[in-house]
Amino acid sequence: MLELDRLVMDFGRFRAVNNCSFRVEEGSITGLIGPNGAGKTTLFNLIAGAFHPTSGRIRFLGEDVTGLASHQLFHKGLVRTFQIPHEFHKLTTLENLMMVPPSQPGESLFSNWFAWRRVSSAERDVERRAYETLEFLELTQVAHEPAGNLSGGQKKLLELGRTMMTDAKLVLLDEPAAGVNRTLLRKLETKIEILNRDRGYTFILIEHDMEMIEKLCAPVICMAEGRVLIEGDFETVRSNPQVLEAYLGETTGDAA
Structure with missing residues (x-):
């Protein structure tokens, strides 16, 4: 469904995304993890059309969509949510x-x-x-x-509902667990599972909550310093020494 081919994003001399390549299969929930500053949100901005890559290509549903604006991708069925919900509060x-x-x-x-x-x-x-x-x-x-x-969790559910109103094919979820209590988080997980399993939605999920990643995501991709460290199932990624060093660090015990 989605293919990233050697994406690079430079901000002056700083390289935020460094030759990033991977595929997202239709019907999957792909987890994207990594430490703060790993380039995950920048990568989302590239996929969603907020940024134009310095180099590399993005293909969606077999079409080269590199450089298309967010509203153009929206009409093609590629939609994103944000870590901080963007509701019209009035x-x-x-x-x-x-x-x-x-x-x-x-x-x-x-x-x-x-x-x-x-x-x-x-x-x-x-x-x-x-x-x-x-x-x-x-x-x-x-x-x-x-x-x-609305509460933080209700706003995240509303963000998910807004993607449903678009008949989205691919949804980019940016830290849906952030600011959500555990009860509403379990509800949010259930709704994502149903949309994926029963309604055919494909998701890419940026998240620091390893319990959510383990429950929902296959495959899991770990980024660090703008590049992909490893891709695989949750256990393979979690036990990789580079991941333990670059991402989990002192929180290894909590994640395990």
């Missing part, structure tokens, strides 16, 4: 979902005046779909609550 949870689908007829002034029946029908369809998404995420109780009032 809009309700329901409205945050309803505004996601692109090319809604209500966005056109002409349609609002001369095709209002079509606009009304489309809005009902989007609202129904948004309610179904909230029901799946178990957020119906906060449907009409301003999104800014």
Whole structure:
């Protein structure tokens, strides 16, 4: 589904991503781990179209998408979330979902005046779909609550729901466990599993929570200093001496 070929990203003299290559298979949940500063978020920004690589190629669904902007990739089904949720905090949870689908007829002034029946029908369809998404995420109780009032875990669920409203094919999840209590984290894990297993979503997951990585991800890719150290199953990656030194360090006991 996704292929990275010798990606390089330089910021002046600093090389944040260094000849990074790997493939993401359709239907997988790929874990991307590594210490802070390893280049994981920069790599996400390259994949999602926020940055243009210094060199190298990105292919998505067999198409060379190197250099395409985020909105162009969005329309192709490649969507990302952020470590800090980007909700519209004054809009309700329901409205945050309803505004996601692109090319809604209500966005056109002409349609609002001369095709209002079509606009009304489309809005009902989007609202129904948004309610179904909230029901799946178990957020119906906060449907009409301003999104800014949600807890950290609820905001992460809302971020996941927004990707569902796009019919995304590949979702980049940036530290979904950050700031989430354990109860909501288990719920978030379950929803990701269901979307992957039953609905065909493919995920790449940046995460420091090794329990989440172990539960969800195969394969696991470890980065350090902008390059890929190793790729394999969780046990292989966790026990690799380079990973223990570069990533786990003093937390080896906790991760084990």
